[in-house]
Amino acid sequence: MSLISLQGVSKVYRVGDQEIRALDGIDLRIEEGEFVSIIGPSGSGKSTLMHLLGCLDTPTAGSMEICGREMARAGVGELARMRNREIGFVFQSFNLLPRLDVLANIELPLIYSGIPASERRERARRVAGDVGLAERLANRPSQLSGGQCQRVAIARALVNNPRIVFGDEPTGNLDSATGAMVLEMFEQLNAAGKTVVLVTHDPAIAARTRRVVEIHDGRIRRDAKA
Amino acid sequence: MNLFVAIHTGLREIGSHKFRSALSMLGIILGVSSLIATMALTRGMEEGTRTFMQQLGGLELVRVTPKEPSADMFDFAVLSPGCTLRDAEAILANAPLISHVSPELTLRTTVSREDGGGPERWTVTGVMPGYFVIGMHSLAAGRFLTDLDSSHGSRCVVLGHTVASELWPGVSPEDIAGRHVLVDGAPFEVVGVLDLYEREEDKRARQAGRKVSTRRWDPFRSKNQAVLIPFSTMFHEFLSGKFPEDSMHTMKLDALTVRVGDLSRFPAALEQVRAVLNQTHRGVDDFELDTREDWFDRVESNMRAARLSGGLISAISLVVGAIGIMNIMLASISERIREIGIRLAVGARPGDIFLQILVESVLVSAIGGVLGIGASLGLVEVLKSISPSENVPVITAGGVVFSVIFALVAGLLSGIYPGLKASRLNPINALRYE
Ligand SMILES: Nc1ncnc2c1ncn2[C@@H]1O[C@H](COP(=O)(O)OP(=O)(O)O)[C@@H](O)[C@H]1O
Ligand SMILES: [Mg+2]
Numbered sequence: 252m253s254l255i256s257l258q259g260v261s262k263v264y265r266v267g268d269q270e271i272r273a274l275d276g277i278d279l280r281i282e283e284g285e286f287v288s289i290i291g292p293s294g295s296g297k298s299t300l301m302h303l304l305g306c307l308d309t310p311t312a313g314s315m316e317i318c319g320r321e322m323a324r325a326g327v328g329e330l331a332r333m334r335n336r337e338i339g340f341v342f343q344s345f346n347l348l349p350r351l352d353v354l355a356n357i358e359l360p361l362i363y364s365g366i367p368a369s370e371r372r373e374r375a376r377r378v379a380g381d382v383g384l385a386e387r388l389a390n391r392p393s394q395l396s397g398g399q400c401q402r403v404a405i406a407r408a409l410v411n412n413p414r415i416v417f418g419d420e421p422t423g424n425l426d427s428a429t430g431a432m433v434l435e436m437f438e439q440l441n442a443a444g445k446t447v448v449l450v451t452h453d454p455a456i457a458a459r460t461r462r463v464v465e466i467h468d469g470r471i472r473r474d475a476k477a
Numbered sequence: 478m479n480l481f482v483a484i485h486t487g488l489r490e491i492g493s494h495k496f497r498s499a500l501s502m503l504g505i506i507l508g509v510s511s512l513i514a515t516m517a518l519t520r521g522m523e524e525g526t527r528t529f530m531q532q533l534g535g536l537e538l539v540r541v542t543p544k545e546p547s548a549d550m551f552d553f554a555v556l557s558p559g560c561t562l563r564d565a566e567a568i569l570a571n572a573p574l575i576s577h578v579s580p581e582l583t584l585r586t587t588v589s590r591e592d593g594g595g596p597e598r599w600t601v602t603g604v605m606p607g608y609f610v611i612g613m614h615s616l617a618a619g620r621f622l623t624d625l626d627s628s629h630g631s632r633c634v635v636l637g638h639t640v641a642s643e644l645w646p647g648v649s650p651e652d653i654a655g656r657h658v659l660v661d662g663a664p665f666e667v668v669g670v671l672d673l674y675e676r677e678e679d680k681r682a683r684q685a686g687r688k689v690s691t692r693r694w695d696p697f698r699s700k701n702q703a704v705l706i707p708f709s710t711m712f713h714e715f716l717s718g719k720f721p722e723d724s725m726h727t728m729k730l731d732a733l734t735v736r737v738g739d740l741s742r743f744p745a746a747l748e749q750v751r752a753v754l755n756q757t758h759r760g761v762d763d764f765e766l767d768t769r770e771d772w773f774d775r776v777e778s779n780m781r782a783a784r785l786s787g788g789l790i791s792a793i794s795l796v797v798g799a800i801g802i803m804n805i806m807l808a809s810i811s812e813r814i815r816e817i818g819i820r821l822a823v824g825a826r827p828g829d830i831f832l833q834i835l836v837e838s839v840l841v842s843a844i845g846g847v848l849g850i851g852a853s854l855g856l857v858e859v860l861k862s863i864s865p866s867e868n869v870p871v872i873t874a875g876g877v878v879f880s881v882i883f884a885l886v887a888g889l890l891s892g893i894y895p896g897l898k899a900s901r902l903n904p905i906n907a908l909r910y911e
Contacts, residue, residue, distance in 0.1 A: 307822060307904045328826050334904075335824020346819050346908060350493055360823040362482055407823065 254446055255281040260313035262299050273299040275469040286441040287448045288457040291466035297450045301419045305340045306333040335363050339408025341418040345400040347392040354388040357406045378406045398429030418449040487837040501805040502845035504798025509849025509880045514856045515787035516876035521869050523780050540767040541733040550761050557761035560730045564757050571753045574746035576738035577607035582711045583731040586661040588704055595644045601704040603711020611736040619654035619669030622707050630709040634665040637703035638673040674700045799887035806838050806895035817899055818907025827900035834896035842888025846881040
């Protein structure tokens with residue numbers, strides 16, 4: 252039983268009377284503990300696929316099983332639960348709350364798991380230490396560098412101890428040195444047993460993952476396991 | 478997300494947008510304070526009117542007035558002796574639900590100081606001691622007339638405040654008690670002086686040192702301009718000579734008032750009086766019982782109308798305030814779509830987002846409500862000093878609680894639509910929003 256299993260998944264956007272087939276019949280299986288990168292040209296549907304995998308959206312057609320649950324027809328509450336408990340999502344543009352400090356940003360998912368305040372603090376602090384942010388807990392995102400922001404986002408993705416971590420071009424907004432550092436963190440996560448799926452357009456990054464899925468015009472063109 | 482976190486988040490949100498929050502609170506502050514002030518104002522009016530009514534004898538006072546007998550009784554009208562002292566005695570003896578009876582004989586005549594100074598024509602009234610209870614009179618100095626005064630036919634008099642101060646301007650009531658006056662030339666001892674009865678606004682004007690207009694109609698005329706002597710003295714000194722064919726018991730009274738002892742048995746008491754008077758008047762219906770219920774009812778319904786219209790206007794301003802909150806919540810949501818997207822992305826359910834917006838809106842109205850209470854204190858102070866109303870506004874706990882609950886409900890309702898709108902956002906669209 253795969254951790255993630257997609258069959259005939261399509262996503263169609265309707266803009267006016269025009270149909271945009273962002274994903275077209277995707278079949279994909281990802282096993283627990285895999286480290287997968289998704290590559291492809293811009294506009295090929297990588298982000299759309301990640302949003303479906305991350306339970307941020309639902310497909311137009313097809314079936315999508317994640318952690319043993321059918322998510323293609325799931326309700327908003329079920330999707331929210333999955334995002335909260337089983338999935339950590341790291342965006343290209345960090346998506347931190349500007350008015351909250353680092354600690355409060357990392358805590359955010361735990362608020363929606365109903366975890367009491369003291370335990371929230373404690374866990375957020377521990378994860379912040381893991382990503383090397385112990386000294387910056389009281390800072391606002393605007394006072395941090397891009398690399399530090401992305402580390403806050405990674406800590407937030409990890410704080411609820413999810414089984415899967417997704418990254419949609421997590422190094423896209425970073426210079427190559429910080430990008431390499433962030434990538435290293437994903438590698439460590441995978442080494443620690445988490446399933447990691449990254450979108451990237453950098454072949455060098457893709458070369459470091461054991462499996463590369465290449466997408467073109469909403470279809471999987473190549474699925475190479477090293 | 479639990480309520481505590483939602484409140485905490487809401488407070489932080491309000492705090493980080495102070496100007497916007499203050500603006501949306503303004504409507505609630507104005508609404509709550511004007512609602513409280515309106516309720517205080519009508520409450521003050523009510524209390525003022527109630528004291529006024531009390532001072533005039535209250536609901537317990539019933540007046541027996543003569544009237545034309547009905548047509549079928551007209552031929553027998555001569556059989557009735559009319560309203561006399563006998564009626565008063567009969568009521569006192571046979572109507573146990575009546576606690577006091579006061580027959581009155583009046584005479585308009587000259588009252589002056591002993592030396593003949595300050596002569597003026599006043600209405601002199603011969604009364605029984607029950608008069609003081611029925612009219613709820615109170616004394617500035619001295620005593621009321623007693624049963625002994627009545628039975629002896631003593632020459633003693635109780636003066637209203639206006640009469641006393643016109644006879645002896647600037648002299649205190651304590652000093653006036655014990656002096657003598659001439660009533661129609663006969664010397665009387667002043668045994669008591671009544672309190673000054675005045676309207677609330679006159680009292681405040683006087684206390685503030687302003688001149689009180691004396692030209693206006695004085696609702697307490699009957700008290701302030703009273704010249705009261707024992708009933709028997711009135712008859713023997715002044716009336717028996719003029720009406721030699723009458724005895725004290727057959728003399729037609731100018732007024733007869735009674736006091737109902739227990740208001741809860743008001744109709745039964747009236748029935749007793751009617752039964753007694755039917756006997757003494759030999760079945761002729763040449764009298765009426767004049768109660769104040771109609772008058773009181775009219776006053777009450779006016780008050781209700783005032784309360785309702787004032788409340789309605791304030792309630793409208795609260796609703797306007799609530800619409801203001803809703804407006805600003807909607808505006809703040811479009812400003813916060815990204816934030817909502819981020820919260821949804823990390824696992825917030827639509828219900829969490831809804832709760833957060835709703836709590837924020839209720840918090841705005843709650844803080845506005847509390848500030849509104851403060852503002853109402855100031856508003857009432859202003860009203861006290863400038864309002865031409867004769868009655869001091871009274872802030873009541875009920876008014877405050879009602880207004881704040883109203884404000885909270887307004888906040889709750891105005892949060893529902895923005896909350897629903899926010900909770901229906903799709904995470905991806907919200908995250909993409911610029
Ligand atoms: N919300 C949307 N509405 C309409 N079209 C969209 C939407 N999101 C993505 N698309 C379209 O779907 C296609 C795939 O987009 P995307 O998944 O973002 O590509 P990538 O991440 O690979 O660059 C593009 O043609 C894009 O214009
Ligand atoms: Mg993309």
